[in-house]
Amino acid sequence: MEQQDIRLPKYLKILAILLLIIAIVFIMIIGRNLLIPLLLAGYISALLTPISDWLESKKFPRTLSSIIALLTGLISILGILTFIGLQVASFTRDLDNVGDKLNTYLEDIDGYISDKFSIETGLKNGIDNESIIELLETNSGSVADVIFSTLGSLTSFLLLTVFIFFFLLFRSHLTQFVAMIFHRHDPENVKAEIRELKKVVQKYIIGVFKVMAILAVVNTAVLFGLGIKHAVFFGVFAGILNIIPFLGPFLGAILPTIFAFLTKDSLWYPFGVVISFQIIQIIESNFLTPKIVGSNVNLNAFITFLGLMVGSAIWGxxxxxxxxxxxxxxxxxxxxxxxxxxxxLLFGEEERDKDKKKT
Structure with a gap:
């Protein structure tokens, strides 16, 4: 007996899609402590898979290769965190006279407004130095706080570690599972598509890390050239924040600009930081990212921005x-x-879709 396809009215299809979206968002909110480490573990394991594959090609057992790949990833992460922590500690020890500098600027501004407009602003009273130092220390540790708070919200760092290990250990098993789900398709084609998806993730993550490393070096060199203290910290800070599209470059330029404003005798220094970072951002968005990350994402700007807003609202x-x-x-x-x-088509870039139509 042949099965008949059930055709639903369009309004019921739309209703079903909306209910599905609501259910997905609800699950994301309720299960964030499980889903965040699961997603991160999936991406990190995809990045570590080539290491495990190479070890297995050298006759290493799957379990041992997974452990070595996992330890390689953990050592790299801990090394980055240690470096950031040392830079933050060095930076916060050098905030003694920023309050005096800011109060001097405030007095000048108050004098100018009083002379020109005969208005008393009260800025000449200044700001308490301890409050300024506390504010800068809080903001300067934000990049480390982001990483540590993210890992801390994942139920535990151990949970993330366990997920990565199991993804590496059972990657062939999981691929076979997906192939069996799509049993109507050729299993080999399904496996090939899964391998392609892994490559997309790997190329994207590696590309993002390459761009971050290049930006960290370039930012540091520029700040050194301008004579800004703690150039390494500010350069790495801005490079890491570049992982967040649109907002990251802007946030990465704020702290060195403020620090240059408070520690230098001329306004040309913070102005130079702003101009330099803007030029670097133009080069990054128009040359570095397209060439290095390339076509591994192909998301249009609207979907990217909307995704960032939704991701931030749900998972921070x-x-x-x-x-x-x-x-x-x-x-x-x-x-x-x-x-x-x-x-x-909705997710993709418009230019790519036009190219498809031409061909």
Missing amino acids: IAGMIVIIPTLALLREIFTLDESTKAFA
């Missing part, structure tokens, strides 16, 4: 970090079936 900083590779992965998945290619 961690959501802003994982949302872009997740959307890129979804876009690739949507291209696999005719029924979902419309969503891939």
Whole structure:
């Protein structure tokens, strides 16, 4: 007996999609302590998979290769965190006279307004130095706080570690599971598509890290050239924040600009920081990212911005970090079936779609 396809009215389909979106958002909110480490572990394990594959090609057992790859990743993460912690500690020890400098500027501003407009602003009273130092210390530790608070919100760092290990250990098993779900398709084709999706994630993450490293070096060199103290800290800070599209470069330029304003005798220094970082950002967005990250994401600006807002609202900083590779992965998945290619078109860049039409 042949099965008949059930055709639902359009309004019921729309209602079903809306209910599905609501259910997904609800699950994301309720299960954030499990889903965030699960997603991060998936991306990190995809990044470490080549190490494990190489070790297995040298006749290492799967368990041992997974442990070595995991330890390599953990040592790298801990090394980055240690470096950031040392830079933050060095920076916070050099904030003694920033309050006096700010109060001098406030007095000048108050005198100018009083002379020109005969208005008493009260700025000449200044700001308490301890409050200024506390504010700068809080903001200067934000990059470390982002990482540590993100890891701390993942139920535990151990949970993330366990997930990474199991993803590495059972990656072939999970691939076979997905192939069995799509049993109507050729299993080898399904496995090939899964391998391609892994490559998309790997290339995107590696590309992002390359851009971050280049920006950290360039930012540091520029700040050194301008004579800004703690150039390494500010350069690395701005490079790491570049992982957040749109907002990251802006946030990364704020702290060195304020520090230059408070520690230098001329306004040309903070102005130079702003101009330099703007030029670097133009080069990054128009040359570095397109050439290095390339076509591994292909998300249009609207979907990227909307994804960042949704990720931030639901999962905070961690959501802003994982949302872009997740959307890129979804876009690739949507291209696999005719029924979902419309969503891939919605997620994709307009120029790429026009090129397809021409061909």
